[in-house]
Structures are given as structure tokens and as C-alpha cells.
Amino acid sequence: xxxxxWDSLRVAFQQVIDxxxxxxxxxxxxxxHTRGTEADAVQNLQGAEVAVASWFGGKPNSTxxxxxxxxxxVTALKWESGQSAILxxxxxxxxxxxxxxxxxxxxxxxxxxxxxxxxxxx
Amino acid sequence: MAKYGxxxxxxxxxxxxxxxxxxxxxxxxxxxxxxxxxxLSDYREGLNRLLASELNVPYLPLEEALSRDDVHIVCICAxxxxxxxxxxxxxxxxxxxxxxxxxxxxxxxxxxxxxxxxTAGVVNQMFSQVETVWADAARQALENGSVGNxxxxxxxxxxxxxxxxxxxxxxxxxxxxSDGKFTFVEAKRELFDMGVYPIALVTWLTGxxxxxxxxxxxxxxxxxxxxxxxxxxxxxxLTMENGLVASITSGxxxxxxxxxxxxxxxxxxxxxxxxxxxxGEPHIEVFNDDxxxxxxxxxxxxxxxxxxxxxxxxxxxxxxxxxxLTDTAEHADIQAFVDCVENGTVPRIxxxxxxxxxxxxxxxxxxxASGEPVDL
Numbered sequence: 320x321x322x323x324x325w326d327s328l329r330v331a332f333q334q335v336i337d338x339x340x341x342x343x344x345x346x347x348x349x350x351x352h353t354r355g356t357e358a359d360a361v362q363n364l365q366g367a368e369v370a371v372a373s374w375f376g377g378k379p380n381s382t383x384x385x386x387x388x389x390x391x392x393v394t395a396l397k398w399e400s401g402q403s404a405i406l407x408x409x410x411x412x413x414x415x416x417x418x419x420x421x422x423x424x425x426x427x428x429x430x431x432x433x434x435x436x437x438x439x440x441x
Numbered sequence: 442m443a444k445y446g447x448x449x450x451x452x453x454x455x456x457x458x459x460x461x462x463x464x465x466x467x468x469x470x471x472x473x474x475x476x477x478x479x480x481l482s483d484y485r486e487g488l489n490r491l492l493a494s495e496l497n498v499p500y501l502p503l504e505e506a507l508s509r510d511d512v513h514i515v516c517i518c519a520x521x522x523x524x525x526x527x528x529x530x531x532x533x534x535x536x537x538x539x540x541x542x543x544x545x546x547x548x549x550x551x552x553x554x555x556x557x558x559x560t561a562g563v564v565n566q567m568f569s570q571v572e573t574v575w576a577d578a579a580r581q582a583l584e585n586g587s588v589g590n591x592x593x594x595x596x597x598x599x600x601x602x603x604x605x606x607x608x609x610x611x612x613x614x615x616x617x618x619s620d621g622k623f624t625f626v627e628a629k630r631e632l633f634d635m636g637v638y639p640i641a642l643v644t645w646l647t648g649x650x651x652x653x654x655x656x657x658x659x660x661x662x663x664x665x666x667x668x669x670x671x672x673x674x675x676x677x678x679l680t681m682e683n684g685l686v687a688s689i690t691s692g693x694x695x696x697x698x699x700x701x702x703x704x705x706x707x708x709x710x711x712x713x714x715x716x717x718x719x720x721g722e723p724h725i726e727v728f729n730d731d732x733x734x735x736x737x738x739x740x741x742x743x744x745x746x747x748x749x750x751x752x753x754x755x756x757x758x759x760x761x762x763x764x765x766l767t768d769t770a771e772h773a774d775i776q777a778f779v780d781c782v783e784n785g786t787v788p789r790i791x792x793x794x795x796x797x798x799x800x801x802x803x804x805x806x807x808x809x810a811s812g813e814p815v816d817l
Contacts, residue, residue, distance in 0.1 A: 414714025
């Protein structure tokens with residue numbers, strides 16, 4: 320799975336938010352490791368940023384990143400409204416792929432373990 | 442007769458509730474007394490005396506207890522603001538010291554404990570998660586090569602307790618550098634109190650010190666934290682001395698937000714791909730017609746459900762839907778400490794290690810206040 324299918328994940332989480340299942344989305348923890356190239360890692364990070372902007376109702380006003388350029392990247396995002404996210408995205412030539420997502424809201428948390436099989440959803 | 446006499450500093454509504462019972466459960470140890478400094482608040486001394494009564498041991502002034510030859514180990518759960526001088530006093534008395542986490546409320550106090558322990562040559566250990574089944578599995582995977590060349594490490598330590606959804610709408614946290622105040626009745630600073638666990642795990646697993654810290658804190662869930670002006674959540678992005686990147690999340694997210702005690706996980710990215718090690722994994726899941734877990738009754742003196750003594754009053758429903766296939770023995774960390782005393786070996790997390798944890802946490806607050814990364 321060089322690319323991640325963000326749409327299905329974004330929609331599923333959005334449904335929970337819209338149904339009031341977690342209260343106000345507050346902070347996100349996302350870790351994703353796929354096979355692929357640096358370009359794939361950049362694309363995956365952009366996909367994650369689009370998804371979290373959708374859940375949090377807008378773009379962040381502050382970004383801090385470490386790593387990247389062939390190494391794992393960790394990006395911290397902050398919103399004017401106080402919300403935050405830590406996105407950890409990496410790629411490798413071989414080995415196990417997958418990750419995890421934890422979207423914490425004022426009333427509850429949504430968890431997802433990303434499995435290799437999900438690449439078939441795209 | 443037990444080999445080691447134990448003095449325990451602190452009382453109810455501290456972690457001593459568990460630690461003292463763990464020492465007492467070890468056949469090598471005998472709990473001799475609960476002790477503490479004189480001149481404490483009525484609140485603290487009353488809770489200390491209550492624990493002594495529950496454990497059927499005397500309550501003694503600390504200096505008197507330290508003068509006894511039959512005392513070999515002191516377990517210290519003094520208020521965070523007093524830990525520096527209490528830790529130093531106990532080490533200078535030549536007693537081995539088992540220390541509550543985080544080590545102290547300032548880098549200076551933390552160093553004072555570490556230096557006193559090293560000068561006295563006593564065995565010293567801070568409570569952490571490194572003796573858990575899942576953390577040990579992560580360490581073994583690194584050592585046996587099943588996790589390859591490490592490229593990044595991420596660690597989460599979240600506590601599913603307290604009634605969430607009570608933070609006032611529109612609350613936006615503005616962090617400030619630490620003011621040295623950590624002891625409150627209703628709540629704790631969560632980056633400080635919970636963040637120490639993943640920081641300890643990351644530094645222990647990598648064998649690296651932290652070079653750069655970027656911090657974010659929030660008030661996302663609880664009115665108690667917001668009203669005290671303290672955070673209920675904190676995350677850090679770390680760059681280690683060898684360039685490895687790392688991140689941690691820590692905090693308290695609400696009693697009904699996780700099927701067990703909370704997400705406690707290590708994720709490692711290496712040349713072998715991704716590997717995760719979690720508390721409660723692997724597990725079986727139980728579905729039945731028992732009433733589901735619900736937020737426990739809020740205790741007026743412990744709304745965040747921090748202490749087992751108050752849980753006796755509120756009687757929460759058990760969280761029994763996830764049953765781990767393997768679990769960590771309740772007393773594992775203290776047994777490991779007593780093993781070190783017995784064998785003359787160095788614990789996995791010493792006071793000197795814990796000084797660095799405090800440096801990282803304080804840098805995290807400084808970064809969260811300024812919005813800029815902080816170099817150590």
C-alpha cells in the first residue's frame with residue numbers, strides 16, 4: 320500500500336463526529352508506515368492533513384516538522400481553536416506496514432488500527 | 442524475619458496506597474512504618490495516618506524512622522514539591538530509595554536526589570512502565586533484531602479516567618513555563634504526571650537522550666484541569682541526540698474512552714517496518730448482557746479517579762470486556778527494585794535517568810508556552 324485511501328477513513332470518522340459520537344474533536348494521533356518512495360510519504364502526509372483539517376473544521380495555524388527526506392517524518396499541528404495533531408508518516412522498502420489512528424474528542428475517542436488489507440479499499 | 446525493613450513516605454491519595462502494599466506483599470520485605478516530615482498540612486498528615494492505620498503499622502516522624510538500623514529501604518511518595526529534600530534526606534541516611542514518578546518538581550530538586558543517591562551509593566529506582574510485559578517485549582524485539590535498525594519511535598500513555606466533556610466551550614489553553622506547582626486535590630498536570638512514562642520508555646528503549654523538544658498542551662476534556670489552569674493533555678515531538686525522531690502523547694481522556702485503563706502503546710519504525718507493543722495486547726474480547734461500563738460516580742475529593750482509596754467509596758463497574766492473554770504482575774516494578782537491592786545491580790530507571798525526564802518535561806512546557814522548539 321504505497322498510498323493510503325484517506326477518503327474511506329475520513330468519511331467514517333466524519334460520520335462519528337456528525338452523529339455526536341465523540342463530542343468536539345480535540346486532538347489526533349496518527350501513525351502510518353507504508354511501502355514506497357519519499358513521494359509516497361509526502362502524499363500520505365498531505366492526505367492526513369486534509370483529513371484532519373476536515374475533522375477539525377479548518378486548517379491549522381501552526382506547523383512543526385522533524386525528519387523527512389528519506390527518514391520518518393513527525394509533524395505537529397496546532398489550530399487557533401486549541402486543537403492539535405501529531406502525524407507520523409514514513410515509508411520503507413520492505414517489512415511490516417500499517418499504523419494507528421486515535422481521534423480524541425471532548426466526550427469520547429475513536430480508534431483505528433491500520434492494516435495492510437485496507438489498501439484493497441482504494 | 443524479612444530481609445529488608447521498609448519505611449513508606451506518604452499516605453492515602455498518593456501512589457503509596459499501591460506501593461506500600463506491594464512492598465508488604467514481597468516476602469523479602471517487612472513494612473515497618475509510614476513516615477513523613479513534621480509540620481505537614483492537616484489534610485496530608487491525616488491521609489498519611491489513615492494509610493498507616495489501614496496497614497496496621499505506626500506513623501513516625503521521618504527523621505526518627507531514618508535513624509533506625511532495621512530500616513533498609515524508603516519508598517518515597519511525598520508531595521512533588523517536597524521530593525527533592527525528602528529524597529536527599531533518605532539517601533544521606535544510607536537507605537535505598539524507591540521513588541514515585543515524576544522524580545521531582547524541578548530539575549534542581551531532581552539532581553539533588555540523584556547526586557545524594559550516587560554519593561551515598563544506595564540503590565535507587567523511579568517507578569515506570571519498563572517492567573511491564575509489553576515494554577519488555579519491545580526491548581527484547583530491539584535486542585534480538587526482530588525490530589531492525591530503529592528510525593522512529595512513538596509512545597502513547599493515556600489514562601481513561603474522569604468524567605469528560607465538562608471543559609467549558611471555547612477553552613483554549615495558553616501554556617506558561619512551569620511555576621513549580623504540581624500538587625492539587627482535584628487533578629494533576631498531565632504532561633508532567635503521565636508524560637514521564639513515555640519519555641522514560643523512549644529514552645530507555647533507544648538508549649538516547651533527548652536533544653530537542655517541541656510541546657503542545659491542551660484543555661480538551663475536563664473542567665477540573667481548566668479551573669486549576671493546568672493541562673489535561675500534552676504531546677511532544679522529540680529529536681534524540683543521534684537524530685532519531687520520536688513523539689509522545691500523554692494525558693487523561695475520560696473513563697469511557699477506552700475499553701481498559703487507556704491507550705498505552707509503543708510504535709517503532711525500523712528497517713523491518715512497523716511494530717507495535719501495547720498494554721492489553723493481545724487480548725480476547727467479551728460481549729454479553731452484563732451492564733456496560735459507565736463513568737463512575739464522581740468522588741468529591743477525587744473527581745479524576747486518581748486513587749484506589751476513593752474508588753472504594755464509588756465502587757465503579759469493572760472494565761472486563763478486554764481480557765489480555767498476558768498481563769503484568771501488579772508488583773513487578775517493586776519486585777525488580779528489591780531484586781536490585783538484593784543482587785547489588787543497577788535498576789533500569791535510576792534517579793539519574795529520571796533527572797533527564799524532568800529536563801524534557803520542563804522543556805516541553807517551555808516550548809508549549811513559546812510555540813518554539815527548545816534545545817536541551
